[in-house]
Amino acid sequence: MLNEDYLQRIKSLHAALGIDDSHLGSCGMPLCHVPVALVEAGEDIYGRPQLLTRETFESWKKMCQQAALDGVLLQLVSGFRDLDYQAEIIRRKLDRGQALNEILKINAAPGFSEHHTGRAIDLTSPEGLALQEKFEESCAFKWLVNNAVSFGFNMSYPRNNQAGIAYEPWHWCYDGHRRDLSSE
Ligand SMILES: [Zn+2]
Structure with a gap:
């Protein structure tokens, strides 16, 4: 409710x-509901402190580490917004x-912003295409498409999405907890 x-x-x-x-x-x-608890999630590329839910942050860290091992640097542009x-x-x-x-x-x-949930992150990479549709041409995006889901992250607004939101290849939302619920 x-x-x-x-x-x-x-x-x-x-x-x-x-x-x-x-x-x-x-x-x-x-x-979208604002969560009860958030944790400090480091700084975004502009040096602004960011907040995420704990499980989103934990999964984001793991995803970054794996991407780095694969030679891809993922960077945070934006996390929680009230x-x-x-x-x-x-x-x-x-x-x-x-x-x-x-x-x-x-x-x-x-x-209505998924950023209210503390589970949505806007991502970029040193290829420098922050919040641009051309981010879809980056190595970081290709890595995300192949790997993000195994860390519980999904692209919320693909092309021609049902919500009618502009295509946002940079916006990924952690829904691991939803999967946990549905398996109960
Ligand atoms: Zn976003």
């Missing part, structure tokens, strides 16, 4: 950004004059 306070916070952030109430039911994405941070991303784009409906094709509304 969704916490009523959480839903209210989402609604008030949406109202402040001018996102219509109907977006909650019509955007085609599930609401509701306010997601609202801030959209606010900055609005302030630069971008249209809300165009922004929402790229950035999930507060409450």
Whole structure:
């Protein structure tokens, strides 16, 4: 069940950004919960401290180590984001004059970003294609396609995904815990 306070916070952030109430039911994405506990997960490529759930962080570390053994350097661009941070991303784009409906094709509304769960990571590599579709041409991406699933990470937004989200070859979500649940 969704916490009523959480839903209210989402609604008030949406109202402040001018996102219509109907977006909650019509955007085609599930609401994402902020986890109870997060751990420090080192810094991203910009030197900003990052947070992830413990099991996501543990699996991310193992995945990095294996990639390095295979000669591939994986780098973190972004991990956990709270509701306010997601609202801030959209606010900055609005302030630069971008249209809300165009922004929402790229950035999930507060409450709908998988980054709220502490299980989603945006990745890049020294090939320098952070948050670009061309990341799919990198060695790091090819390695991820072949190996990430064995560490519990899946690409959330492949081409032509059901949620209608733009293709994001850099965005991977740890769902190992979901698999654990389904096997019970
Ligand atoms: Zn992402």
